[in-house]
Amino acid sequence: MAAINITNVSKIYAGGVEAVKSVSIDIADGEFIVLGGPSGCGKSTLLRMVAGLEAISQGTVEIGDRVINDVEPAERDIAMVFQNYALYPHMTVYNNLAYGLKNRGTPKAEIDARVAEAARMLEIEQYLTRKPRALSGGQRQRVAMGRAIVRKPAAFLFDEPLSNLDAKLRVTMRGEIKQLQKRLGTTSLYVTHDQLEAMTLADRLVVLNGGRIEQIGRPLDVYHTPASTFVASFIGSPAMNLLRATREGGRLHFGSQVLESDRLSALPTELTIGIRAEDLRVARAGEQSLAMKVDYIEELGAQRLVHGRLDGKKLTAALSPEIELSDTIALTIAPSRLHFFDVTTGKRLAKALDGLGGRREVASTLEAAIG
Amino acid sequence: MYRTKFFDHLILLSGVFIMVGPLLVALMTSSHEAADIHRNGLSILPGGHFIETYETVLTREGGFTGKITGLRMMMNSLILGLGFAAGKILLSMLAAYALVYFRFRFATVTFWMIFTTLLLPLEVRILPSYEVMNSLHLTNTYTGLIVPLLASATGTFYFRQFFKSIPDELLEAARIDGAGPFKFFVDVIVPLSKTMMAAIFIIMFVYGWNQYLWPTLMTTDEGFFTLVRGIKQILLVWVGSNIPDYNEAFALAILAMLPPVMIVMIFQRWFIKGLTESDK
Numbered sequence: 101m102a103a104i105n106i107t108n109v110s111k112i113y114a115g116g117v118e119a120v121k122s123v124s125i126d127i128a129d130g131e132f133i134v135l136g137g138p139s140g141c142g143k144s145t146l147l148r149m150v151a152g153l154e155a156i157s158q159g160t161v162e163i164g165d166r167v168i169n170d171v172e173p174a175e176r177d178i179a180m181v182f183q184n185y186a187l188y189p190h191m192t193v194y195n196n197l198a199y200g201l202k203n204r205g206t207p208k209a210e211i212d213a214r215v216a217e218a219a220r221m222l223e224i225e226q227y228l229t230r231k232p233r234a235l236s237g238g239q240r241q242r243v244a245m246g247r248a249i250v251r252k253p254a255a256f257l258f259d260e261p262l263s264n265l266d267a268k269l270r271v272t273m274r275g276e277i278k279q280l281q282k283r284l285g286t287t288s289l290y291v292t293h294d295q296l297e298a299m300t301l302a303d304r305l306v307v308l309n310g311g312r313i314e315q316i317g318r319p320l321d322v323y324h325t326p327a328s329t330f331v332a333s334f335i336g337s338p339a340m341n342l343l344r345a346t347r348e349g350g351r352l353h354f355g356s357q358v359l360e361s362d363r364l365s366a367l368p369t370e371l372t373i374g375i376r377a378e379d380l381r382v383a384r385a386g387e388q389s390l391a392m393k394v395d396y397i398e399e400l401g402a403q404r405l406v407h408g409r410l411d412g413k414k415l416t417a418a419l420s421p422e423i424e425l426s427d428t429i430a431l432t433i434a435p436s437r438l439h440f441f442d443v444t445t446g447k448r449l450a451k452a453l454d455g456l457g458g459r460r461e462v463a464s465t466l467e468a469a470i471g
Numbered sequence: 472m473y474r475t476k477f478f479d480h481l482i483l484l485s486g487v488f489i490m491v492g493p494l495l496v497a498l499m500t501s502s503h504e505a506a507d508i509h510r511n512g513l514s515i516l517p518g519g520h521f522i523e524t525y526e527t528v529l530t531r532e533g534g535f536t537g538k539i540t541g542l543r544m545m546m547n548s549l550i551l552g553l554g555f556a557a558g559k560i561l562l563s564m565l566a567a568y569a570l571v572y573f574r575f576r577f578a579t580v581t582f583w584m585i586f587t588t589l590l591l592p593l594e595v596r597i598l599p600s601y602e603v604m605n606s607l608h609l610t611n612t613y614t615g616l617i618v619p620l621l622a623s624a625t626g627t628f629y630f631r632q633f634f635k636s637i638p639d640e641l642l643e644a645a646r647i648d649g650a651g652p653f654k655f656f657v658d659v660i661v662p663l664s665k666t667m668m669a670a671i672f673i674i675m676f677v678y679g680w681n682q683y684l685w686p687t688l689m690t691t692d693e694g695f696f697t698l699v700r701g702i703k704q705i706l707l708v709w710v711g712s713n714i715p716d717y718n719e720a721f722a723l724a725i726l727a728m729l730p731p732v733m734i735v736m737i738f739q740r741w742f743i744k745g746l747t748e749s750d751k
């Protein structure tokens with residue numbers, strides 16, 4: 101167990117392409133860090149640099165107090181779980197688990213004990229004599245985890261380990277990974293493009309975009325205060341609605357639709373407004389509202405996603421299924437729940453938000469003021 | 472479902488007849504006496520001298536020096552076939568391993584150079600190869616017989632394609648598990664290549680077994696004669712005063728055919744797997 105310090109790490113490929121741009125993350129001992137982002141954002145490259153499978157072009161990676169830039173992967177005291185499991189197809193499950201230990205010259209008795217322990221933990225004891233091809237996807241995933249656990253490494257590295265599983269199994273395994281990591285207390289670095297995995301697993305979440313860190317924070321902080329439109333659209337499902345708006349005094353104009361609040365004056369006149377689908381609700385009579393033309397509806401059971409248009413621009417609202425729907429619905433949102441972003445940079449307008457508050461009490465007074 | 476009809480069977484039967492017929496004739500004719508064959512020609516019915524002929528062929532000492540037996544020739548053919556196949560597999564696996572897993576300068580160029588030699592048959596380089604072996608004083612040795620033929624573009628190519636289909640993550644997992652290049656080769660690559668090795672083994676064994684020109688050139692000592700050469704020798708040696716020993720020639724031909732057939736039959740399951748399997 102150890103802390104991992106990633107300092108100004110860059111990856112520059114031979115062709116001059118910069119896949120990771122001066123990334124710094126300090127990971128505390130035992131912390132579960134999720135690297136999230138769309139494909140091509142550099143998250144896997146970063147993980148592979150920590151693993152030692154890619155050379156580090158610039159910067160340093162420390163595991164414990166040791167700079168491991170030039171250390172062989174096997175000597176880095178890490179274990180990795182791959183997306184396609186990468187089990188040795190010709191070896192039994194037992195040998196898959198034991199291979200790394202054997203190569204290290206671990207005594208036979210200890211290998212047996214460690215494999216037995218890991219197998220018990222992952223409930224794969226009855227499969228130890230089987231070959232990977234005789235296992236289901238979920239079982240293979242467990243074996244891959246087992247191979248990481250038996251090593252008792254300083255850090256686990258996960259490279260989209262659940263992407264090859266079906267949706268149901270993914271949820272189960274997600275829970276198990278989380279529990280296991282808590283129980284073992286091993287520092288973990290987990291790469292995923294799935295925002296749900298990112299939200300549910302992470303102690304802290306790192307959102308990467310184009311090789312740069314967009315935001316680091318606890319999942320709920322990232323969800324509630326996304327640092328940019330990029331993070332806003334990546335975290336949360338359905339993705340946050342982003343609408344262009346102009347401000348005149350205390351009025352926000354979305355095309356012909358208008359929202360009013362007396363606290364908007366600190367904002368620039370052109371801005372991007374972020375609205376979470378789940379923050380929208382149907383307006384009561386007399387409340388100010390935005391009129392949305394309904395295009396189609398997705399029923400999720402507990403929720404109903406209503407996709408429509410606000411003055412020609414796409415908008416999605418998550419509403420309770422009990423609500424009667426017509427072709428046009430009047431929606432409203434507490435102004436405190438609005439997110440404001442710069443039109444050109446996409447960065448969150450922090451000052452304006454402070455003024456409006458993310459806090460409940462401010463929200464309710466504001467709502468009262470508007471109502 | 473399609474129901475087989477009489478005509479379908481007819482096609483298959485005629486195919487079998489065309490392919491197996493000559494073999495049967497050779498087998499049957501070999502059980503007659505040479506004089507009978509000379510008088511009556513080929514025969515499809517068994518004669519009475521089956522065991523006799525084969526015993527003679529296998530054990531009688533013949534040739535110019537009167538020392539070479541059929542068994543000895545069979546041994547030589549086996550040594551050539553096995554050495555040839557095993558050597559080719561070893562060499563081409565190592566070459567392919569280097570080409571696929573090591574990043575060195577001109578790797579691609581090297582591969583294409585190896586690949587282009589596919590286009591050159593052995594006969595093109597047979598004189599220089601002979602010259603090299605001759606100046607190393609390796610004529611009339613098994614080494615001289617086998618080593619110059621070991622470099623195999625075909626084998627290297629097949630193994631390269633096969634290694635490329637092995638997921639990279641396996642290498643990465645092995646690296647994290649502390650396996651160096653040699654360990655990875657022995658512990659992962661070789662076991663995974665088993666079916667591929669079997670397939671290449673069959674092809675190369677049969678190819679080596681059937682070599683004629685190269686052994687003819689390399690070995691003048693009859694102690695190194697292979698079966699394939701022996702057949703011709705029988706027909707040549709006695710021409711003149713005697714009737715050629717047709718029966719023995721046929722018997723040798725049948726014997727020469729047996730080991731490759733057996734190898735193919737034994738390995739065919741792996742052979743097909745090796746050529747078709749893509750599940751790694």
